[in-house]
Amino acid sequence: MRIEAYTQVQQTYKAAYTNKVENKQGVSKTDNLQISSVGKDITVAKQAIKDTAEIREDIIASLKEKVQNGTYDVSTDNFADKLLERLAGF
Numbered sequence: 001m002r003i004e005a006y007t008q009v010q011q012t013y014k015a016a017y018t019n020k021v022e023n024k025q026g027v028s029k030t031d032n033l034q035i036s037s038v039g040k041d042i043t044v045a046k047q048a049i050k051d052t053a054e055i056r057e058d059i060i061a062s063l064k065e066k067v068q069n070g071t072y073d074v075s076t077d078n079f080a081d082k083l084l085e086r087l088a089g090f
Contacts, residue, residue, distance in 0.1 A: 035043075066072035 063072065
């Protein structure tokens with residue numbers, strides 16, 4: 001292959017590309033974003049979760065009181081079932 005032939009082909013494509021770009025400069029373009037109703041619902045749900053406290057003080061206070069009074073009772077059967085579920089990956 002001749003090197004000068006390659007250069008001529010390259011210049012031909014470069015000139016065609018430049019002309020296309022010049023013709024489109026007068027066109028104004030704008031970006032539009034449309035969010036579906038499902039997307040909006042997901043955004044609202046994420047914000048609600050973000051605004052919710054991670055620690056629910058009302059539940060913690062009652063449990064803390066039961067532990068301090070000695071009245072908090074843990075079902076060993078329920079505890080064992082939950083432990084097995086977590087360890088087994090269910």
